[in-house]
Amino acid sequence: MSSNALYYCLVVIAINYLSSDLLRIFAYSTLLFWIIFKNIRYYKSLPPGPWGVPFLGILPFMNKRPPHLVYLNMSKQYGDVFSIQMGSNLTVCLGSTKLMKEFFSRNDSTDRPNTPLNNLLEGFGIITSQGALWKRQRMFLHEKFRALGVKLWPNTRFEKSISMEIDELIAELQESDGVPVNPGYLFGRHIHNVICQLMMNYRFQADDKNFTMFNERVIRGMQLFGLVLFGEHVPAYLKLPGKMEVLNEIKRNLVDISKFHGDHVVERIKQRANSAHNKEPADLLDCYLDKLDEENSMDSNDKKNIFPDVDPVKQIVQVMNDLFSAGMDTSLTSLLWTCIMMLKNPEAAEKVRSELRKFVAVGEKVTMAHRLQMPYIEAVVLETMRVASIVPLGTTHVNSKDWKIGKYVVPAGTHIVPLINKMNMDPEIYPEPELFKPERFIKDEISYGPS
Known part of the structure; x- marks a missing residue:
């Protein structure tokens, strides 16, 4: 029970001890007007937004449309910041790069939503972790990714x-x-x-059953998520017939994928136990296990623990799950959309071919060493991701403290959703945003004539 509800109950109990009926009527009327006034003041302090219905908010009006399209349409009416009630969750959408940069750089913006699907991950990994675990994992991964060659320089081990x-x-x-x-x-x-090579030095072969399993689980997982999205905001919805079975299937999918990664972690731990391991880490898994060995050999007072109060193996496995789910889908979608954009924009495709002919010999492979020589190709990739909005909504954050945005207040515990698709189509940042113009990402004039 919330503190406000408890306070109201105590007031009602106190009122019932009044001896006069007239006094009780007066006290109840005063309490009712005070509750109404307080709620009006609360809603007036929020960013503007549509009215919803009690308990459900705007959920009944979404008509099975993807949330990012609903939010984008609302932003046309309410502007760069607006609030909506999604069941029991107050949600504030940010459609401005300035606002997103200002608030997401704060330490009180890193909490995650407490929803049924998020809770399946138990706070492990990167996507749903928060607090000290999130901060230490983020710093660790940035450091180790650079060490493993994930950076914009030629001849790195990751490029190989x-x-x-x-x-x-x-x-x-x-x-x-x-x-x-x-x-x-x-x-x-x-x-x-x-x-896979980055994480655990492993490759899928053609017609690999494990890869088929991964594809099936990922595709099915997206379908299942759509079936219970309503339940993310109205938990009672998951109690309806058939919905709990959907949630259980999501759990089974997660178990299957986690088992694949978990088996590799356990096997690597056994390999390291049976041989001296003092060589350079081959992958992210080695980096994690080296850090775990280092912490186990240190006095507790000297530890800089990257696994605060969590099971290290579960955390490593979920990090791998997160990297797969976030990395594969976005990279694959970006590649497919780039192919589509080349088909839809033959002039841009010809400029890409011209740039390749100019700087890459026949039979030679494009490498990161060519990057500075071929700005148009990089601009095509950037423009594709802008127009297609590969990830239309950023990861939902939760603020741990009240925020002040102009004259509005965003209460602590609000779901904060960045509207990437709106920012990508902002005419003040990208003039004529509906056009496919890679040149907007190039500062200097480039000639695309015959080499």
């Missing part, structure tokens, strides 16, 4: 992993001999392999 996958991808395309192929499946396995 990507190069290996490109060689195999080209070979598979040549073997197809012009027969149509499914680019989603073809790109997907090689993107998976890049992430």
Whole structure:
């Protein structure tokens, strides 16, 4: 029970001890007007937004439309910041790069929503972790990713992993001999392999049953999430017939994926126990286990624990789950949309080919060393992600303290959703945002004539 509800109960009990009926009527009327006044003042202090219905908010009016399209439409009426009630959750949407930068750089913006699906992960990983665990994991991963070569410089070890996958991808395309192929499946396995090599030095082979399982679980997981999205904001919804079974299937999917990663973690721990391990880490898993060995050998007073109050193996496994779910889907979608944009914009496609002919010899492979020589190709990638809004909504945050935005107040515990799709189509940042213009990301004039 909230402190306000408890206070109201105590007041009602006290009123009933009054001896006069007239006094009780007066006291009840005063309490009712005070509650109404307090609620009016509360709602007037919030950013503007549509009226919803009691207990459900705007959920009945979403009509099974994707949330990012609903929010984008509302932003046209209410502006860069607006509030909506989603069941029991107050949500504030930010559609301004200035506001997002200002508030998401604060330490009190890093909490995560307390929802049924988030709770399935028990606060492990990166996406749903918060507090000290989130902060220490974030710093650790940034440091180790750079050490493993995930940076914008040529001839890095990470680039070699990507190069290996490109060689195999080209070979598979040549073997197809012009027969149509499914680019989603073809790109997907090689993107998976890049992430897998980074995490645990592992590659999926063609027709690998584990890769098929991953694809099925990820696709099915997205479908299942859509079936219980309402329950994220109205937990009682999950008690309806059939909905608990959906939640249980989501749990089984998570168990299957976690088992694959968990088995690799356990196997690596056994390998390290049976041999001296003092070489350079081969992957992120080695980095984690080296850190775990280091902490286990230190006095408790000297530890800088990256696993505060959590099971290290569960945390490592969920980090791998997060990297797969976030990295594969976004990378694959970006590649597929880039192909679509080249088909829809033949002039841009010809400029890409011209730039390649100019700086890359026939039979030579594009590397990061070419990056500064080929700004148009990089601009095409950036413009594709802007127009397509690969990730239309940023990860939902929760503020741990009240925020003041102009004359409005965002109470602590609010779900904060950044509208990436709105920012990507902001005409003040991107003139004529509906047009595909890679040149907007290039400062200097470039000639695309014959080399």
